[in-house]
Amino acid sequence: MRTNLDFSPLFRSSIGFDRMLNALEAASRAEMVDNWPPYDIVKSGEDDYRIAMAVAGFSQDELAVTQEQNMLIVAGQKANGEDVHYLHRGIAGRSFQRRFELADHVKVVGASLVDGLLTIDLKREIPEEMKPRQIAIGTVQTMPQTKQIKADNQAA
Structure with a gap:
């Protein structure tokens, strides 16, 4: 439902x-x-994240990782290889494009491909002006003094 x-x-x-x-x-x-290719999203630290994507059969040249503003796009396109006659094809080799919505200030730190596993490291980097800061509280003595003008009470 x-x-x-x-x-x-x-x-x-x-x-x-x-x-x-x-x-x-x-x-x-x-x-x-679409649940292919399978992937994991891991929070590896306070502001650190990692996406691990199983891309068996894809080489480094056949994969593209792109960050556009708050969107991470991972795409795979198999190169046109030789004409092969498969008796059974269990390893998926179809093209894919997977999109991940990123929060503000999340940046891609790096990506690596090892043993058919594409790993993308991300880090949230909050700008200094957006971080919490302590505000000093002044006292009355440090505030500027105002002068009061006394009226002359003499009768003419």
């Missing part, structure tokens, strides 16, 4: 959450989920 969620009340009462609400809305509309 599938239920469609209506996010319009959240759009009316939230500011700055447009990307998150659009992602939730897109996820609720997703009809067919």
Whole structure:
């Protein structure tokens, strides 16, 4: 049973959450989920993440990892090889494109291909101006003094 969620009340009462609400809305509309190639997403530290993707049969030249703003795109395209007659083909060699939505300030640190496993390392790097900072609290003595003018009460 599938239920469609209506996010319009959240759009009316939230500011700055447009990307998150659009992602939730897109996820609720997703009809067919392609689960190939299989992958894992691991949180390896406080701000460190790793995506491990099984890409058996693909060489380094046949894979592309691209980051566009807040989107990570991993694509595989098999090179046109020799004409081979398979009696049984169990290793998938079809082209693929997998997209991962990245949070703000998440950057790709590196990628490696070892033993048919593509590993992509990610790190969240929050800019210094967005990190919490301590605000000094001043005292009355450090505040600028205001002078009060006294009126002359002499009668003319």
